[in-house]
Every structure is written in structure tokens, then in C-alpha cells.
Amino acid sequence: MLLDDTHDPHLRSWVSSANEAGTDFPLQNLPLGVFETPDGGARAGVAIGDRILDLRACDQAGLFTGSLSDVGVACREARLNALIALGRPALRMLRQQLSGWLREVAIRSRVEPALVPQSGAIMRLPVQIGDYTDFYASLYHATNVGSMFRPDEPLLPNYKHVPIAYHGRTSSIVISGTPIARPSGQTRPDGYSEPVFGPSRRLDFELELGVLVGTGNDLSVPIPIDRAEEHVAGVCLVNDWSARDIQQWEYQPLGPFLSKSFATTISPWMVTLDALEPFRCAPMKRPEGDPDPLAYLVASSAEAARALDVRLEVALASERMRQERQPALVLARSSTRHLYWTVGQMIAHHTSNGCNVRTGDLLASGTVSGPTRDSRGCLLELTWRGTQPLALPTGEKRAFLEDGDEVVFRGRCEKDGFVGIGLGECRGRVMPAGSAAGGA
């Protein structure tokens, strides 16, 4: 284990909200993000309880000294790219420093002026994303979706050998809270011989974990699996909104395109890999008879082979539920420990052909479905292609998303003997087709 004193469950912060049971942002978390307030532009910050520690203000107060001076310079940027490009050792050093500042009473008077209430801040995209890659790493998701579209052959022959992925759209990645306009597109409804153009009738969410690249590799120089996690800065939540009817008509032979590119929502706080250290777990046990992965996908140590146990949930609130003051209904709970491929395998595969990843690149897991019915990470699976609609507490039914529906993802890590940490939330409300609602 690679734990240090920052993971000590007995540590308490002088920021009292950070010590409350169940907070996503205790002293043991310290996720990084970019926020904006009316009196200052976008800048880097750290979530602590219900506050944000303004890292630019820390730099201006001269708090980054000695070996942290590079970190201070990087925190002057309006995105986290320069900071995470410093690499994992620098992020770990920053984490240790932040943990000290936020618990030691002696320094409180110098640090406290840099705290901002989260309620008064607007979160922005944490990084400038160069490329966005979406994997398909849940065997359960791939099997469920495959059995709907290809009952005779739910899993294609490549699935258990290849960490399947496709390139997603970067321009339409938006921050949690951005309204999502229902996309229009070509579909060929059942029984039609010709396609029609109009608003999607099968709008869906996909519950995913995002991985943000800290340091990249040079073109033509693959990243070996044993070193893959050195290149990871942290994780966030991803909602890969999907128009299933558009997808079904367009996706062959080159994969999903407009069915996904209208919007992808990410959560604002990047939880670092160091914060996740206590919540690592063994990779999913491959079902009996599954082939061994090829050598480039096999880590040489148990440490490099580890998976992540990030518990994910998706909740939905319709417009009527909000009017009736009903809480959002949890539709599914899952965990990234159910993924067939680890983050290390994804990165080793992605770069195995020499492809370069860059600081700020986003890799998403694909829908994180688990083995049970209530751990399916999208409506396509939860309602079995719309044939088994879900009942909402208002009496409404949901086969796919309706206008006004708000979808909220949450992520949390818990383990006995440790303080649980959270990823915050990833939220988006569906607006009617034609509403120009977007914008990062």
C-alpha cells in the first residue's frame, strides 16, 4: 500500500464542515477544480468541506515556497493543465502541503483568507481537454447491450481481448449543471423503410468514470502497463448522454457519432489518484474460461494490476417530482470494481500503437454496469430498450428521458478504517429540442 499520513482517518481540519460525517470533501480528499466568483476570474481551487481553497490566492499570499514554487506558478493558470503536467510527485507534494495547511492551527490565519464558500462559486471545466476517449469496459454493459441488438452473439469475439474504445467529441464536453438540449437527428423508427429527421425519442444517460491524464507520452512511444498510473492525475464523473435512436441508425460501420456528440457532462472536482489509494481493489475476476489478456495488458505487480472501487449512483428527478418536492429517485448503484478492464489496461492499450496522450486528455470508462439489475448504468439497460419502463413516485413512467428530467450522478469511496471521500456530483437537466441551452 502506498498510504501516507494524508490518509490518516484521525486527521481533522480547522474547516469544521470538512469534519462532518458523510461530506464528500474531508481533509483526506482534497480534490482539484477550477472555479469562478463574481470578483475574480477562473482559477484553481481545492474542495474542503463546503469551502474552496483558492490556490491562486495561496500563491499570491506567498504560501508556495521552496520545492512548491513550481506548483504556485502553475496555479496562476485558469485551467489545471499546467499543474497536473508537473506529474504525480508534484501532486503528492501539493497534497501533503494542503493537508498540513488545513489542519495545523498555527498556519490557519494565513490560509483562511483564501477560503471561498462553494455556494458562492461557479465551477468551470477543470482542464482544457485535448482528446476524449470513451471505453466500453463493463462486460455486463457490453453483454446487455449486445443481447438486445445481437441476441445470437451478445459479445463480439474481440471483447475479451481488446479494451474496446472510440474517440468522443471534445468540443461539446460541458461542466455539471449545464442544461442539455435534446438533440435532433436522423432515425429510422421501427416499421419505417426510410429515415426521418427530428428530436430524439430515446435520450439516455450513461454512468461513467472519467480519468484525466496528467503527463503524456511522446508519439510512437507506448506507455507500458506497469507505468500507466504515473500518467494519471485523477478521476471525475462523466455522463455520456446518448440518443439511442440516432445511434442505432448511424453507428455502422464507423461507430457512434452524432448520437453522442451533442453533449457530455463531467463533474467539476478531480479526485487525485493519491486520494483514491485506500480504495484500490483487486481487478474483477475474469469469468471461468475467459482468455488471458495478451502480455502488453498484464501488469507485472499486484500493485499495477489494481482496480478502483468507486461507488457510483444515478438518480432522476422529473419536473413533476420537483414540483411535488419529491427527492430524486435513485435508479441504479454500481461500482468501478465491476469493470472488465482496469485504468492501467486502458492506458497501455490506448498507447500500444504509439498514439500519444496529452495532459488534460479525458478517458472515460464506458457505462459502469454491474452484474445485477439494479446496477445497470443507463436507461437502455434499466428499461431493457424501453420495454420495461421505470415507475417514478409521481406515477409517471420512464422508458427514456423526458424534457425537464434532471439526472444526477454521485460517486463515493468507502472502506472500513478510512474516512470516506466523494467525487461530488454530475448533474444535467434535459431541455426541449431547439433550445440553445448549452455552453461551458
Next chain:
Amino acid sequence: MLLDDTHDPHLRSWVSSANEAGTDFPLQNLPLGVFETPDGGARAGVAIGDRILDLRACDQAGLFTGSLSDVGVACREARLNALIALGRPALRMLRQQLSGWLREVAIRSRVEPALVPQSGAIMRLPVQIGDYTDFYASLYHATNVGSMFRPDEPLLPNYKHVPIAYHGRTSSIVISGTPIARPSGQTRPDGYSEPVFGPSRRLDFELELGVLVGTGNDLSVPIPIDRAEEHVAGVCLVNDWSARDIQQWEYQPLGPFLSKSFATTISPWMVTLDALEPFRCAPMKRPEGDPDPLAYLVASSAEAARALDVRLEVALASERMRQERQPALVLARSSTRHLYWTVGQMIAHHTSNGCNVRTGDLLASGTVSGPTRDSRGCLLELTWRGTQPLALPTGEKRAFLEDGDEVVFRGRCEKDGFVGIGLGECRGRVMPAGSAAGGA
């Protein structure tokens, strides 16, 4: 027609090489690019004959005045993004100004110091590319490839309705001349039940036209087809290098990924849409019985429905051919007038779901194959999946690319009554697997 005096075939430049027959860069072209010399960083320039007009130097010399002052400021950047973001009217104004400077003897003494020989400059990527989209717009290419893999159903039912495309990899886009390391990857050779990992044995080129976006659209606000070309800055050549054996094993169900993401080469000079004005043509006539496109893909004027007649060729020189001083062998000649979908249709489709395009985005056409055997734009088609190898003048055979092979694309526009213009060249040499050859 939207011709102006810059297209006048009688114009001659005081740069004598610009008046030579067959030059790619006469006074009627004026393509934009980014170059670097030992005595100065990357900066914007215009190709004229065998020279480059240094636009930063023009700005420093105070040549951009009045309504061109924004252009002068934008030319201080190391990429063309700021310049092309000014929009087509600004690019047209710049073109008219450049045409005047380079032909009027009165101003020659002020402009000439800003000329740099192309032979002394290194070309860089012209723009920072946010997203790269690759279409599949040649019916001939789609039919040929489809008939190899699905003899019973060469064209899928969506092809004649949907301008099929997928997201490509941005990080590995490199400038012409960058060596291309042969990628390794998973393949399942014929007769094998399990995949193997190793260097691709079916490396291919794809002859494509690239379109660079000048001005983008807001998220959730589609670009109507009649206004699509307002958003285009210009075109270049694209080699979408492809590992066919990796592609065949990985591409289902989410499309090509590592088979394409190891490298994509673009040519350095962006030929503006204004320069292409004389070379517009009617769109490809749809074969008898083909469905009409849906309304959002139908332009309301003949002008907005036009295609481009850019003539493309691909030539190959093996290492032995170079040793024997044989010229590169032209393998195929085609034209973008053979594309089933126009640039306007691509942009209207791409944004029809609300997806935003941004300044500097690259849209590529897909392999530009024509109707004849000698107009096929990739080896997969030219050698019919390797079953009909090509003979080189040295007696060598080529089913797919070998190490040391250099592939050169050229593009040209010709029309009676006009001075022909060229796109320059897009060149790349294949290096052995494992050579860390890349880098933009």
C-alpha cells in the same frame, strides 16, 4: 460565381517564381500556413512561388492598416486560429490586399524584405486542432470496402441517407514530412483463433481532403446547410494512415480506434475557399434510384449545393526506388468531385444535433476514391485487400506499405480560363515498428 479580380488569370507577381507554369502557388492561390526559420519562431505566412511571405514581418513593417489592423494582430500568433477566426470576409480582405502587394511594383520595396525562401523554412501545423472528424464520403470507397467485408451487402442501408463519419484522434496529427513509425497492435490473422500482438502487416494510406473550420457555432445551435461554407476557412491534404489488420479486429462495434490513431499527416498550406472559387462544380450526380437527402441536407441554392473539383494523386517511392533514383510511382488519381456528400452537407450534418465545431477543427472527407480502378485512394482498394499486389519499377511488389516506403499526396485545381493552383504536398515515410520517429 463569386469571382473577383484576385482570380484574374492575367495577373502576374513581381515574385518571378510565382509566374512559372505549373507552380502550386501562383498569385491566384495565396494559401496560408505556419513556418519556422532558424532566426525566428513559428509564424504565419503565405506561399507565393518558391517563397513565403512572412505575415508577422508584414505586421511589424506596419503594412496592415485600417480595416486590416485586426488581421495584423492575428498574424502575431504562432498558429492560424486567431486569423481564421476573423471569418471569411476578413480572409477575403486579406487575400485582396496580398494580391495587390505581390503584384504592384510600387509597394515591392516594402514587401520584399518579408519574403523567405521556402527551402529555408520548416513548416509546422497550421492550426491548433480542437477536434478531428473523418467522414466516409466516397460512395465508391464505401462500396469497394464494403464488398470486401460484406459481399452480400456492400453498402449499409444508412449510407445514402447519412453522411457517415467518426471522431478521429487529434493528438497524433502531424505535419507533412514527419516520419511515420509502423504501429503495433492486436490482430487476428486468417486461420488464427486467438489474436496476437505485433507490428501491423497491413499498413495503408488513405487519400483525403481536409477542411479547416474558420468560425464555429454555439453548442445546441446547428449550422444550416445554406450557411455552412461561411464557417470554412480552407482545405488541405490529409493522409489518414490506417493499419487494416488492426482495424479489422478492433472496429466492431464502436468503429476504428488504434488502427487510425497512431498518425494522421496533413499538408502545411491551407488553400482558402476563396482561392477555390473557380474550381467549384456541381455535386456528384446521384445514381438512378437513390433516395433524396433529407431536407436538412438539401441546399436552397445551386451555389450552396456546389462541390469542389480538387484533383488528388498519390505516389509511392520505395527505399530501393530512391536508391535507384526512380521517381515516385503514381498509384492513383482522383478528384473530390466524386464525393457523394459535399462539404456543406458534412457541416450541416455534423452540427444537426447541436454539436459545436470550433475554429481550427479538421474535417476530412474520407478516402477519395473515384469510379475507376486507377482512382482508388488506398492500397486496400488498389490491391483488393492485398490479393492483387502492385508492381513497382524496381520489380518489387506492394500489397501494403513496407518500411522505407514514402507516400506523397498532391492536390491541384485546373480549369480552362483560369490559372491552376495547387495544395502542395503531403508526405510521409514509413519507419520500422518501434522507432520513436514522430513529433509534430
